[in-house]
Amino acid sequence: MATNRTTTAFQHIKEISGHLDSINAIEFSSDGKLLASGGDDGQLLIISAQNWKVIKTYDAGESIRAIAWHPLQSIVTFGTKKGIVFRIRETSDKQFDKDVAGVIHCMAYSSNGNHFAVGFNNNVLIARQSTMSTWSLEKYVPRPDGSSSDTDQVRNVHFHGEQSNILLALYLESGIHAYEFNNNDVYIKRQWKIDVQFQCGSSALSASSRFLPTTVLFQGVWWYDLSRKAVGPKHTVDSSEHEEEGMILPVLFIGPSTVAVGGLAGDVTLFELERTEAIQVLKHSEYPVQALV
Secondary structure, three states, X not given: OEEEOXXXXXXXXXXXXXXXXXXXXXXXXXXXXEEEEEEOXXXXXXXXXXXXXXXXXXXXXXOEEEEEEOOOOOEEEEEEOOOEEEEEEOOOOOEEEEEOOOOEEEEEEOOOOOEEEEEEOOEEEEEEEEEOOEEEEEEEOOOOOOOOOOOOOEEEEEEOOOOOOEEEEEEOOOEEEEEEEOOOOOOEEEEEEEOOOXXXXXXXXXXXXXXXXXXXXXXXXXXXXXXXXEEEEEEOOOHHHHHHHOOOOOEEEOOOOEEEEEOOOOEEEEEEOOOOOEEEEEEOOOOOOOOOO
C-alpha cells in the first residue's frame, strides 16, 4: 500500500495481512472507503480504508480471480476460477451468485451501474442489473474471428467513460475490440478493433477513455491511442524474467498520463505517457506483483 506524496514520489505506509495464499485481485469501492481483496485461498476480504483493518471476510470456496464494486451502491461483485460470479452487499451477509461456463478473468460495471460485463475463457457477457439478485437480458458479445477458447482469453473489459454504451475488450491473442450496445439491450455489434503483434496480458483505461496501456507478454508495456486506433510509446520491463515466469503483469492508471506496472521481483514501476524511461521504481518485496489498485 502506497500513498502519493508528490507527483512522482510514492511512499510505503501500510502492509495488510489476512490472506493465506496469493492475492489475485484488489479493488477500492467508488467512495474510496473500502478495499476488497481476493486470492487463491478463496477468501474475499473487505478492509476499511480508515484504519486498514479487515471488517468482513467471505469464503468463496475457490480461487477468486476478479473483483468489481458497483459505482453507486455498496455491492461488491467477484468471480472465481470455476466460473461463479458472487454479488454481496457490504452491509449484509446475504449473497447472490451466478454460474458462467469458464474461468473468470475480468469484470466491470458501467459508470451508471446499469450494466455489468464479465470475461471468461474467450467470452464476454453483458448483463443489465434489475435487482440485487437478478440480471436481465444477458447477451454475449461477438467473439473475434478465429478466436479459440483453447488459445485465446479475454484479459480485461472496460466500459467507455464518456460513452457508456461502448465496451472495450482486450483479448490475449485477438487484440483490442470495441462493442456497441443500446440501452434496451436489443443489439450488440463490433465497432472497431486494433490488432496487436504480441500476446496481451492486462490493461488499464485512462479517465478520458483515450489511452489504453497494455502489458504485452515478453515485450513490456505498449500504449494504445484509442482515438487514433494506433500504438504509442513502448515501455520496457525485464522480459527475461517475464519469459521465464510466464506471468501476466498488472497495469494501473494513477494519473492523467501516469501508469504503474507490477514486476516479477516485487517492484512497481511508474511510467509517463510521453517518456520511455521509468520515473520511479517502488521496491517492497521479492515476490511477483499480481494486482494493483
